[in-house]
Amino acid sequence: xxxxxxxxxxxxxxxxxxxxxxxxxxxxxxxxxxxxxxxxxxxxxxxxxxxxxxxxxxxxxxxxxxxxxxxxxxxxxxxxxxxxxxxxxxxxxxxxxxxxxxxxxxxxxxxxxxxxxxxxxxxxxxxxxxxxxxxxxxxxxxxxxxxxxxxxxxxxxxxxxxxxxxxxxxxxxxxxxxxxxxxxxxxxxxxxxxxxxxxxxxxxxxxxxxxxxxxxxxxxxxxxxxxxxxxxxxxxxxxxxxxxxxxxxxxxxxxxxxxxxxxxxxxxxxxxxxxxxxxxxxxxxxxxxxxxxxxxxxxxxxxxxxxxxxxxxxxxxxxxxxxxxxxxxxxxxxxxxxxxxxxxxxxxxxxxxxxxxxxxxxxxxxxxxxxxxxxxxxxxxxxxx
Amino acid sequence: xxxxxxxxxxxxxxxxxxxxxxxxxxxxxxxxxxxxxxxxxxxxxxxxxxxxxxxxxxxxxxxxxxxxxxxxxxxxxxxxxxxxxxxxxxxxxxxxxxxxxxxxxxxxxxxxxxxxxxxxxxxxxxxxxxxxxxxxxxxxxxxxxxxxxxxxxxxxxxxxxxxxxxxxxxxxxxxxxxxxxxxxxxxxxxxxxxxxxxxxxxxxxxxxxxxxxxxxxxxxxxxxxxxxxxxxxxxxxxxxxxxxxxxxxxxxxxxxxxxxxxxxxxxxxxxxxxxxxxxxxxxxxxxxxxxxxxxxxxxxxxxxxxxxxxxxxxxxxxxxxxxxxxxxxxxxxxxxxxxxxxxxxxxxxxxxxxxxxxxxxxxxxxxxxxxxxxxxxxxxxxxxx
Numbered sequence: 001x002x003x004x005x006x007x008x009x010x011x012x013x014x015x016x017x018x019x020x021x022x023x024x025x026x027x028x029x030x031x032x033x034x035x036x037x038x039x040x041x042x043x044x045x046x047x048x049x050x051x052x053x054x055x056x057x058x059x060x061x062x063x064x065x066x067x068x069x070x071x072x073x074x075x076x077x078x079x080x081x082x083x084x085x086x087x088x089x090x091x092x093x094x095x096x097x098x099x100x101x102x103x104x105x106x107x108x109x110x111x112x113x114x115x116x117x118x119x120x121x122x123x124x125x126x127x128x129x130x131x132x133x134x135x136x137x138x139x140x141x142x143x144x145x146x147x148x149x150x151x152x153x154x155x156x157x158x159x160x161x162x163x164x165x166x167x168x169x170x171x172x173x174x175x176x177x178x179x180x181x182x183x184x185x186x187x188x189x190x191x192x193x194x195x196x197x198x199x200x201x202x203x204x205x206x207x208x209x210x211x212x213x214x215x216x217x218x219x220x221x222x223x224x225x226x227x228x229x230x231x232x233x234x235x236x237x238x239x240x241x242x243x244x245x246x247x248x249x250x251x252x253x254x255x256x257x258x259x260x261x262x263x264x265x266x267x268x269x270x271x272x273x274x275x276x277x278x279x280x281x282x283x284x285x286x287x288x289x290x291x292x293x294x295x296x297x298x299x300x301x302x303x304x305x306x307x308x309x310x311x312x313x314x315x316x317x318x319x320x321x322x323x324x325x326x327x328x329x330x331x332x333x334x335x336x337x338x339x340x341x342x343x344x345x346x347x348x349x350x351x352x353x354x355x356x357x358x359x360x361x362x363x364x365x366x367x368x369x370x371x372x373x374x375x376x377x378x379x380x381x382x383x384x385x
Numbered sequence: 386x387x388x389x390x391x392x393x394x395x396x397x398x399x400x401x402x403x404x405x406x407x408x409x410x411x412x413x414x415x416x417x418x419x420x421x422x423x424x425x426x427x428x429x430x431x432x433x434x435x436x437x438x439x440x441x442x443x444x445x446x447x448x449x450x451x452x453x454x455x456x457x458x459x460x461x462x463x464x465x466x467x468x469x470x471x472x473x474x475x476x477x478x479x480x481x482x483x484x485x486x487x488x489x490x491x492x493x494x495x496x497x498x499x500x501x502x503x504x505x506x507x508x509x510x511x512x513x514x515x516x517x518x519x520x521x522x523x524x525x526x527x528x529x530x531x532x533x534x535x536x537x538x539x540x541x542x543x544x545x546x547x548x549x550x551x552x553x554x555x556x557x558x559x560x561x562x563x564x565x566x567x568x569x570x571x572x573x574x575x576x577x578x579x580x581x582x583x584x585x586x587x588x589x590x591x592x593x594x595x596x597x598x599x600x601x602x603x604x605x606x607x608x609x610x611x612x613x614x615x616x617x618x619x620x621x622x623x624x625x626x627x628x629x630x631x632x633x634x635x636x637x638x639x640x641x642x643x644x645x646x647x648x649x650x651x652x653x654x655x656x657x658x659x660x661x662x663x664x665x666x667x668x669x670x671x672x673x674x675x676x677x678x679x680x681x682x683x684x685x686x687x688x689x690x691x692x693x694x695x696x697x698x699x700x701x702x703x704x705x706x707x708x709x710x711x712x713x714x715x716x717x718x719x720x721x722x723x724x725x726x727x728x729x730x731x732x733x734x735x736x737x738x739x740x741x742x743x744x745x746x747x748x749x750x751x752x753x754x755x756x757x758x759x760x761x762x763x764x765x766x767x768x769x770x
Contacts, residue, residue: 001626003400008393014643015388208623210610211631214603222596238593241386245642246596254639258399258630 001209001258008252010145011171014245016237018175019046019135022053025171026088026133031058033086033130035077035101037065037093044181046137050092060084065093068273068280069100071116071153078107078115081130091134091169094186095141095193098134102149102167105129119151119162126164134172138182139244140190140281142197142251144172152274159274174248176241187230188336189281190247195223195332196284197250200262203292203302204368209258213305219250220310224332231336264367265291268377271355276347285333285340290383292326294376298369342384352381386594386643393637395530396556399630401622403560404431404520407438410556411473411518416443418471418515420462420486422450422478429566431522435477445469450478453658453665454485456501456538463492463500466515476519476554479571480526480578480665483519487534487552490514504536504547511549519557523567524629525575525666527582527636529557537659544659559633561626572615573721574666575632580608580717581669582635585647588677588687589753594643598690601640605695607631609717616721649752650676653762656740661732670718670725675768677711679761683754727769737766 013021026032032054041047051059062077081089081104091101106129107115117125136144143149147163182190202216222242229239249255268291269283278286292299296319303322307313311328313321330340339345342352360374372380398406411417417439426432436444447462466474466489476486491514492500502510521529528534532548567575587601607627614624634640653676654668663671677684681704688707692698696713698706715725724730727737745759757765 001400001623001630003403005396005398007396011390011392012642013390015386018388208627210627211603211607211634214606215600218596218599218603221599225595238386241643242593242595245386249596257397258626 001207002260004257006253006257008145008168008254010169012145012174012248013171014174015241016175016177018173019049019178020053021173022050022090022133022135023055025173026054026057026090028055028057030088031084031086032060033077033081033084033089033104034059034061035065035089035091035093035097035104036061036063037067037097039063040181041092041137044137044178046092046135046178050090050135054090060086065097065100067096068150068152068159069096069103071103071119071151072155074100074103074107074151075115077104081108087130089130089132091132092137094136094138095143098136098143098169099141099149099151101132101134102129102143102147102163103151105132106164106167116153119153119160121162123147123162123164123167126162126166129164129166132167132169134169135178136172136174136244137178138186138190139179139247140193142194142248144169144174145248145252148251150270150280157274159270174244176237176244179240179244180235184231184337188338189279190243191223191227191230191336192281192285192333192338194247194250195220195329196265196281196288198255199288199306200265201255201259203299203306204262205260205298206301207258207260212255212257212259215249216255217305217309219246219255220306222246224310227332227336260368262368264372267366267372268355268380271358272347275354276345276351278345282339282345285338286342286384287380289326289330289340290380291372292329293383294380295367296322296326342381349382349385352378355381386592387645389642391638391642392550393530393553393639395554395637397530397559397633398556399559400626401560401562403558404434404563405438406558407435407475407518407520408440410558411439411442411475413440413442415473416469416471417445418462418466418469418474418489419444419446420450420474420476420478420482420489421446421448422452422482424448425566426477426522429522429563431477431520431563435475435520439475445471450482450485452481453535453537453544454481454488456488456504456536457540459485459488459492459536460500462489466493472515474515474517476517477522479521479523480528483521483528483554484526484534484536486517486519487514487528487532488536488547490517491549491552501538504538504545506547508532508547508549508552511547511551514549514551517552517554519554520563521557521559521629522563523571523575524564524632525578527579527633529554529559530633530637533636535655535665542659544655546655559629561622561629564625564629565620569616569722573723574664575628576608576612576615576721577666577670577718577723579632579635580605580714581650581666581673583640584673584691585650586640586644588684588691589647590645590683591686592643592645597640597642597644600634602690602694604631604635604640605691609695612717612721645753647753649757652751652757653740653765656743657732660739661730661736663730667724667730670723671727671769672765674711674715674725675765676757677714678768679765680752681707681711727766734767734770737763740766
């Protein structure tokens with residue numbers, strides 16, 4: 001096991017009818033910047049529940065935060081927050097709204113004119129931030145219980161992550177009933193995102209971390225078990241609740257304690273979103289199987305364990321089981337109506353080059369062995385066609 | 386799943402050579418009350434490492450904190466801390482020193498003369514505490530990453546727990562190499578304590594919490610897997626590291642999220658320590674198998690899962706498997722030289738009555754169904770003879 005530091009101060013308030021607790025969680029005199037997306041929270045009643053709980057507090061709304069939130073949008077929110085001298089940010093929505101809230105919270109306090117430095121420095125220039133609270137409505141990114149934010153810059157087609165000890169939410173309210181109104185595509189995306197968060201921290205170098213390994217496998221087993229219920233039309237509270245908690249657990253830092261992390265599927269996936277506009281989870285479902293094929297020798301032992309422990313495979317030697325894990329993972333994604341090829345989105349061989357060029361420009365390699373360079377990305381993406 | 390709130394702000398610094406980080410973790414001008422036990426930390430070099438890291442800080446030492454730390458001892462530390470106007474507590478040792486530090490931290494700040502109220506109120510009267518940092522040397526209680534403290538009062542033979550949001554350690558340093566000098570009895574106690582922490586949160590009412598259930602099973606599987614290596618003479622870093630992290634995980638609140646908790650084995654066990662002086666883990670190993678026999682019908686499904694998933698039992702129906710789980714758990718404890726009967730400690734049938742009387746005096750029941758009253762305690766303890 002490697003040395004590690006772990007600290008996650010976010011307070012989680014989990015369960016039915018918990019949005020009303022906003023009243024206890026936010027100071028009565030706070031001036032709040034209330035962030036949300038395109039208004040689905042008005043249709044499912046979450047907006048109304050939150051506003052009721054906030055009582056007579058001064059609330060400034062900022063809506064229309066897009067999926068893969070952009071620097072350009074967030075700058076407007078930062079200007080508004082500065083002008084209004086807000087002292088608390090309430091982010092209500094999915095990972096995009098929550099990620100945006102972290103950039104806005106750090107941005108309002110940041111002294112330099114070039115706010116994109118917050119992202120390019122990976123958060124190291126952040127020395128303070130407006131306190132954030134969140135009401136999560138889409139289980140997927142884990143942003144509700146971590147420091148991380150992924151920001152996109154439309155003008156340069158960049159998509160990069162940053163995080164700081166100042167950007168943990170002070171609290172996050174997770175009411176599973178708010179997720180009843182999600183459509184199948186959102187649920188499917190959340191399942192895939194959570195699955196890939198777990199495997200990027202599991203299917204990597206074996207450093208003798210049996211507990212962390214079992215936690216990751218627990219997440220995968222739970223997702224595979226819950227998926228049919230989540231993708232059906234019934235609203236099974238316990239299934240939605242476990243899904244919500246599983247998504248949070250997959251990306252709150254716990255699985256990665258003492259582990260060498262991969263994150264290459266995310267690294268390549270972010271570029272597919274930046275260049276072609278695919279949803280985050282859609283990119284992961286395409287890249288992961290191909291990346292695993294490319295890294296088969298390195299990841300063989302862990303992939304074979306996924307085959308045995310998640311998909312109950314008993315036949316074959318380790319290498320055959322590793323291949324079966326890749327096949328079963330793709331089949332699992334397909335079973336929840338998630339495509340696993342670039343072809344599905346009409347992305348062709350010639351389109352790949354711009355992504356490869358970006359990795360070549362950066363000159364750095366990714367993955368737990370730092371062996372995935374531009375050349376490797378090209379090979380992997382060709383396997384995704 | 387039940388509603389829950391979870392927040393654990395303790396910063397964990399885990400790994401080799403991490404004690405030196407005390408210098409960064411504690412303010413240079415802090416006046417420190419340095420708590421420890423009977424000096425084993427001087428023999429294994431932990432004391433020296435800590436003192437070196439503390440550099441020229443003002444350090445007031447308070448030693449000889451006993452296993453099952455007493456009110457009487459802690460009062461002396463509180464008086465010293467008040468007199469010296471200390472502003473930070475560093476607890477170096479196992480769960481007893483850490484638990485004591487929480488009472489001392491709250492006690493120094495407590496305004497009322499009757500400090501035992503801190504315990505009898507279960508911590509609800511605590512409104513502030515001196516900040517605590519810890520260096521853990523014995524994986525077992527989880528005190529390094531939770532709010533809880535178990536205090537004993539010699540004069541009345543009471544042993545009770547309390548906790549407050551103010552008694553989380555600010556940080557805990559977990560260097561697995563500090564545990565190399567533990568003797569087999571201490572290791573054995575730590576394994577049993579950790580095992581019982583996990584099952585008190587797992588073998589309870591099934592509330593459809595698949596992820597929490599899998600996490601608990603992961604802890605049990607890891608303990609059973611590691612035990613032979615830990616009980617051997619070899620010093621396998623990864624085994625000690627995983628043991629240390631597993632013990633922390635078993636009692637940092639995570640397993641209990643959304644779960645109805647049991648804690649009746651602890652409740653009865655505490656009285657066995659209070660009346661007969663047994664080590665905490667020794668009491669748990671005696672009570673657990675008997676309590677499971679008594680609660681067999683209620684816990685049948687979960688116990689059968691322990692049989693199948695932890696002890697690889699494939700034969701028998703659910704009830705038979707539940708019985709096998711009890712037998713296998715006792716056998717596991719015995720395999721690490723942990724006795725499972727009162728007879729081993731020469732405690733006889735007539736001795737039980739005083740324990741039963743205490744439960745009768747209190748008049749309240751324990752366990753996840755609140756069905757274990759004095760009568761039940763009597764039956765369970767008779768099964769422990």
